[in-house]
Amino acid sequence: MMRDGQSVIRILRDKIISGEFVAGERLAEIPTAERLGISRTPIRIAFRALAQEGLLEKLPRRGYQVRNVTKAQIVDSVEVRGVLEGLAARQAAEAGLSESTREQLHSCLVEGDKLFENGVLSEEDVENYQNMNMHFHATLIAASENSAIDAALALSDHLPFASANALTFNPLQLQVEYRRLHYAHMQHHAIYHALVNGQGARVEALMKEHAHATLAYSDLFDKKNGKTILKQP
Amino acid sequence: MMRDGQSVIRILRDKIISGEFVAGERLAEIPTAERLGISRTPIRIAFRALAQEGLLEKLPRRGYQVRNVTKAQIVDSVEVRGVLEGLAARQAAEAGLSESTREQLHSCLVEGDKLFENGVLSEEDVENYQNMNMHFHATLIAASENSAIDAALALSDHLPFASANALTFNPLQLQVEYRRLHYAHMQHHAIYHALVNGQGARVEALMKEHAHATLAYSDLFDKKNGKTILKQP
DNA sequence: TTCATTAACTTTGGATCCAATAATACCCGT
DNA sequence: ACGGGTATTATTGGATCCAAAGTTAATGAA
Numbered sequence: 316m317m318r319d320g321q322s323v324i325r326i327l328r329d330k331i332i333s334g335e336f337v338a339g340e341r342l343a344e345i346p347t348a349e350r351l352g353i354s355r356t357p358i359r360i361a362f363r364a365l366a367q368e369g370l371l372e373k374l375p376r377r378g379y380q381v382r383n384v385t386k387a388q389i390v391d392s393v394e395v396r397g398v399l400e401g402l403a404a405r406q407a408a409e410a411g412l413s414e415s416t417r418e419q420l421h422s423c424l425v426e427g428d429k430l431f432e433n434g435v436l437s438e439e440d441v442e443n444y445q446n447m448n449m450h451f452h453a454t455l456i457a458a459s460e461n462s463a464i465d466a467a468l469a470l471s472d473h474l475p476f477a478s479a480n481a482l483t484f485n486p487l488q489l490q491v492e493y494r495r496l497h498y499a500h501m502q503h504h505a506i507y508h509a510l511v512n513g514q515g516a517r518v519e520a521l522m523k524e525h526a527h528a529t530l531a532y533s534d535l536f537d538k539k540n541g542k543t544i545l546k547q548p
Numbered sequence: 549m550m551r552d553g554q555s556v557i558r559i560l561r562d563k564i565i566s567g568e569f570v571a572g573e574r575l576a577e578i579p580t581a582e583r584l585g586i587s588r589t590p591i592r593i594a595f596r597a598l599a600q601e602g603l604l605e606k607l608p609r610r611g612y613q614v615r616n617v618t619k620a621q622i623v624d625s626v627e628v629r630g631v632l633e634g635l636a637a638r639q640a641a642e643a644g645l646s647e648s649t650r651e652q653l654h655s656c657l658v659e660g661d662k663l664f665e666n667g668v669l670s671e672e673d674v675e676n677y678q679n680m681n682m683h684f685h686a687t688l689i690a691a692s693e694n695s696a697i698d699a700a701l702a703l704s705d706h707l708p709f710a711s712a713n714a715l716t717f718n719p720l721q722l723q724v725e726y727r728r729l730h731y732a733h734m735q736h737h738a739i740y741h742a743l744v745n746g747q748g749a750r751v752e753a754l755m756k757e758h759a760h761a762t763l764a765y766s767d768l769f770d771k772k773n774g775k776t777i778l779k780q781p
Numbered sequence: 782t783t784c785a786t787t788a789a790c791t792t793t794g795g796a797t798c799c800a801a802t803a804a805t806a807c808c809c810g811t
Numbered sequence: 812a813c814g815g816g817t818a819t820t821a822t823t824g825g826a827t828c829c830a831a832a833g834t835t836a837a838t839g840a841a
Contacts, residue, residue: 343822354796359824360596367600369699376803376823391696394639398631399700406627463624466602467632467700576792587826592794609793609833 324361326351331370331381338383342371368470392471397526399468400452403459405519408510416458420507423451427500436493444496451503455510499528557594559584564603564614571616575604601703625704630759632701633685636692638752641743649691653740656684660733669726677729684736688743732761 327347330336342362348355362379365371371379407416426447430440456464502525509518560580563569575595581588595612598604604612640649659680663673689697735758742751 344824345822355823356795356797360593360794363593364596364600367597369695376821378822388695391694394635394694395632395696395700398635399628402627402631461624461627462602462621463628463704466703467628470699470703471696578792588793589825589827593824609791611792 323351323353323357324364327358327361327365328368328370331365336381338381340381341374341378342381343378393526396468396471397523399464400456400526401519401522403456403461403464404506404510404522405515406461407455407458408513408515408518410458410460411513412458412510416454417511419454420451420510423447423454424500424504424507427503431493431497431500434493436489436496438489441489441492441496444500448499455506495528499525502528556584556586556590557597560594560598561601561603564598569614571614573614574607574611575614576611626759629701629704630756632697633689633759634752634755636689636694636697637739637743637755638748639694640688640691641746641748641751643691643693644746645691645743649687650744652687653684653743656680656687657733657737657740660736664726664730664733667726669722669729671722674722674725674729677733681732688739728761732758735761 327336336342344355344358344362348358351358362371366373366379370382372382374380412420427444430436430444430447436444456468502521506518506521506525509521560569569575577588577591577595581591584591595604599606599612603615605615607613645653660677663669663677663680669677689701735754739751739754739758742754
């Protein structure tokens with residue numbers, strides 16, 4: 316089959332996050348390798364990497380186990396993401412925004428404004444919002460020019476629900492989505508305003524609070540039989 | 549030879565940090581494997597892990613390269629460590645200290661007080677201080693009960709100079725050391741005071757500032773020919 | 782002499798092999 | 812039937828093999 320090494324890690328990570336690998340399930344090399352139709356070598360490397368990311372737990376001589384991600388851990392990750400993005404925003408403000416960064420952030424704001432113009436969101440709008448949102452955050456982190464933040468955030472990026480792009484939406488309630496994303500977007504405006512005016516402390520506080528916007532929805536999820544399900548409202 | 553896999557990672561990491569592998573040096577699998585007298589498999593795993601830690605950089609088809617750690621990156625790491633430990637301290641304060649945690653922190657303070665009693669430090673004293681310091685920080689982070697902080701800090705632990713135990717000392721100037729470590733110890737007292745009184749915001753600010761105590765000494769270091777040397781004062 | 786084309790050599794990454802070891806199953810004695 | 816000890820199996824982890832791809836070197840023509 317000869318899949319690329321990195322893609323094996325991604326495939327396994329997806330299977331864990333999506334719940335195809337049930338939390339607590341034991342994962343051995345040989346069955347997993349056969350399931351993907353590749354040899355054990357890339358599986359071994361992937362297992363180690365995923366253990367380092369915190370998605371798997373090593374059992375001595377018994378392979379690995381899918382870690383059960385608790386609600387508390389999600390909240391923890393969001394807090395960590397908040398302080399790190401807050402630090403990035405403050406450093407960006409203190410160093411001063413480059414014109415290119417300012418333009419990119421501004422165009423994110425304009426794009427978002429357009430999405431909320433009609434008072435309703437389509438599913439496509441939500442997807443566009445997510446892309447814009449990721450771009451906004453990535454631009455901001457890059458603007459801090461602090462590589463240590465990158466590295467630290469890369470870890471939590473892989474944790475379910477904690478990452479910026481995991482602003483998962485509930486397709487059943489586009490009206491609720493509208494209000495939540497609109498609130499988040501208004502925060503982007505405030506963050507932008509603080510940034511261009513060099514208000515480091517303010518933007519740091521805003522960014523921490525903004526991270527909590529992700530959290531609102533983790534209430535909708537519950538763990539049942541180790542599998543993540545969507546609670547019916 | 550059959551060394552344990554984890555130990556291979558540690559050995560290579562030490563060689564990088566100690567400067568035995570010069571920054572910018574290219575590292576290929578086969579020569580490295582021969583040098584350690586083992587096969588390429590554990591080397592490959594170790595290279596990947598060290599790249600994830602940020603100590604190595606992958607060159608496509610050309611193996612890996614020892615990353616040149618710049619002064620700016622050290623400062624960045626310290627900032628990140630500061631906000632993360634600050635978050636840990638705040639969460640510990642907000643949740644309330646357990647009696648056991650309080651006792652452990654207190655005994656660190658008492659131990660430190662004893663070291664500074666005589667007005668001078670021996671090299672042994674400095675070593676004891678470092679152990680106490682690590683214990684203080686580890687206890688505090690554990691008290692936050694936030695596993696995401698652990699994970700994020702683990703990364704920067706491996707970066708030279710950024711970690712809490714890298715309060716490296718200059719044996720030529722024990723008098724300077726006395727003052728610097730004494731200042732850091734006084735900060736520990738303030739942090740303890742804020743913690744037991746549940747002052748979350750204060751302890752967070754103190755902790756961020758405390759991280760900068762590590763930084764004072766990076767001024768003494770300079771990069772020359774890619775190798776870290778001690779600048780003569 | 783210089784540039785291009787091709788051949789040889791490096792070097793990585795996956796596949797497979799083998800040894801060490803822990804877990805399990807089995808068997809025999811009580 | 813039950814328990815202890817031994818044999819078998821399962822499973823990891825390092826070593827080695829092989830193929831794909833890149834880099835360097837060499838040769839030849841302009």
